[in-house]
Amino acid sequence: MNPQADTNNDTTTTSERPRKIKFDYEDDDQFQDETLDETVTESSNLEDDALMCDTDEIGADKTSADYYFDSYSHFGIHEEMLKDAVRTKTYQNVIYKNTFLFKDKVVLDVGAGTGILSLFCAKAGAKHVYAVECSQMADMAQEIVKANGFSNVITVLKGKIEEIELPVAQVDIIVSEWMGYFLLFENMLNTVLYARDKWLVNSGVVLPDKASLYLTAIEDAEYKEDKIEFWNNVYGFNMSCIKKQSMMEPLVDTVDQNQIVTNCQLLKTMDISKMAPGDASFTAPFKLVAERDDYIHALVAYFDVSFTKCHKLTGFSTGPRSRATHWKQTVLYLEDVLTICEGEALTGSMTVSQNKKNPRDVDIMIKYSLNGRRCLISRTQYYRMR
Numbered sequence: 021m022n023p024q025a026d027t028n029n030d031t032t033t034t035s036e037r038p039r040k041i042k043f044d045y046e047d048d049d050q051f052q053d054e055t056l057d058e059t060v061t062e063s064s065n066l067e068d069d070a071l072m073c074d075t076d077e078i079g080a081d082k083t084s085a086d087y088y089f090d091s092y093s094h095f096g097i098h099e100e101m102l103k104d105a106v107r108t109k110t111y112q113n114v115i116y117k118n119t120f121l122f123k124d125k126v127v128l129d130v131g132a133g134t135g136i137l138s139l140f141c142a143k144a145g146a147k148h149v150y151a152v153e154c155s156q157m158a159d160m161a162q163e164i165v166k167a168n169g170f171s172n173v174i175t176v177l178k179g180k181i182e183e184i185e186l187p188v189a190q191v192d193i194i195v196s197e198w199m200g201y202f203l204l205f206e207n208m209l210n211t212v213l214y215a216r217d218k219w220l221v222n223s224g225v226v227l228p229d230k231a232s233l234y235l236t237a238i239e240d241a242e243y244k245e246d247k248i249e250f251w252n253n254v255y256g257f258n259m260s261c262i263k264k265q266s267m268m269e270p271l272v273d274t275v276d277q278n279q280i281v282t283n284c285q286l287l288k289t290m291d292i293s294k295m296a297p298g299d300a301s302f303t304a305p306f307k308l309v310a311e312r313d314d315y316i317h318a319l320v321a322y323f324d325v326s327f328t329k330c331h332k333l334t335g336f337s338t339g340p341r342s343r344a345t346h347w348k349q350t351v352l353y354l355e356d357v358l359t360i361c362e363g364e365a366l367t368g369s370m371t372v373s374q375n376k377k378n379p380r381d382v383d384i385m386i387k388y389s390l391n392g393r394r395c396l397i398s399r400t401q402y403y404r405m406r
C-alpha cells in the first residue's frame with residue numbers, strides 16, 4: 021500500500037476503471053472563478069484556520085519516514101485497504117478456515133493498523149495476539165479491540181517493531197500485510213523479517229509465506245501519449261525535461277488484459293519464512309514472447325502472495341487478469357516503441373534494489389533487447405518508485 025498515493029476506493033474490474041481524467045473545456049473560466057470564490061470564503065475565518073493548523077506538524081525537518089507513518093495515522097488509507105475485498109477477505113478466509121494454525125497459539129501482528137488481522141486471529145482461537153502498530157492508528161486499534169470485547173486476548177503495542185519490547189520471548193505465528201506497490205515499495209518486508217528473526221519459534225509460521233513478482237509487456241499507445249509524450253508540447257512549449265522524469269517513475273494503474281502482448285514471466289519468488297533481508301534485492305532474467313503482432317510501449321509488473329501452510333493453498337494475485345486490487349499494476353514505460361511479431365522474444369533482465377538514500381524507495385534497472393524482423397533494439401533504462 022502506498023500511503024502517498026490517491027485513495028481511490030474503486031476495486032471494480034479493470035474494464036470498469038477509467039484510466040484517464042477527461043476535462044470539459046467550455047466552462048473552464050466559470051469553473052475557475054467559482055473555485056477561487058470558494059477558496060476565499062473558506063479561508064476567511066482566520067481563527068478557525070489557526071485551530072486547524074498544527075504548526076508543529078509542518079516542520080521542514082520531517083523525514084520521508086515521518087510522512088510514511090503519518091499517512092498511516094489517517095483512517096482513509098485503512099478504509100481503502102479494508103474495502104479491498106480481495107486482500108482482506110483472503111486474510112479472513114485463511115485465518116477462519118485454518119483455525120488449527122491459531123488454536124492456543126501466540127500471534128504477532130506486524131503493522132496492525134486498525135487491528136483487523138489481530139481480530140481475525142483472536143476470533144480463530146489464538147491464545148494471545150500482540151498487535152504492533154507504529155502510527156497513531158494504534159490508539160484506534162486499542163479502542164476497536166476493547167469495543168469488540170477482545171481486550172483479554174489482544175494487546176496493542178504502539179511503536180516500531182524494531183524498537184518495541186514484546187512481553188513474550190517467542191511467538192508461534194507472525195501475520196502481516198506488508199506488501200507495497202510493485203510488492204517491494206515501502207520496504208516493510210524487512211520489518212517482517214526482523215520480527216521473524218527476533219521472535220518466531222523454530223517451527224513457527226509466517227502468513228503469508230510466499231510472494232512472487234511477474235513481468236509482462238503491453239501495448240499502451242494512448243496512455244503513453246497522454247502521460248509521457250504530453251511533455252513534448254505543452255501549450256506550444258517544450259517541457260520534455262519533465263518527460264525524462266516521468267519516464268523514470270513507474271506508474272501505478274490498472275491495465276486492461278486486452279493490452280497484454282506477451283506471456284507473463286515469473287521474475288522472483290520469495291519465501292518469507294526463509295529468505296534473508298538482502299534477498300529482496302535481485303537481478304532476474306526475462307524472456308517475453310509475443311502472442312500476436314503488435315507494438316510494445318511498456319512492461320508491466322505485478323505480484324501474487326500465497327499462504328502455503330493452509331489446508332488448501334490460498335492466495336491472491338494483483339495481475340491484470342485477476343480481480344482488481346488497490347495495488348493495481350506497475351507500468352514501466354519504454355523509451356522506444358517496439359514493433360514485435362508473433363513468436364519473437366523480448367529478452368533482458370530486471371535488477372531491483374533498495375534506494376540507498378531512502379530505503380522505502382525502490383530502484384529498478386531494466387535491460388532489454390529485441391532482435392526481430394521489424395525491430396532491432398538494445399537498451400538499459402532506470403526507474404525509481406518513490
Ligand SMILES: C[S@@+](CC[C@H](N)C(=O)[O-])C[C@H]1O[C@@H](n2cnc3c(N)ncnc32)[C@H](O)[C@@H]1O
Nearest residue numbers: 021092131132133153154155179180181197211
Ligand atoms: C499495509 S498496512 C496494514 C494494516 C493492517 N494490518 C491491515 O491489514 O489492514 C501496514 C501497517 O504497518 C504499519 N507499519 C509499517 N512499518 C512498521 C513498523 N516498522 N513497525 C510497526 N508498524 C509498522 C503501518 O503504519 C501500517 O499501519
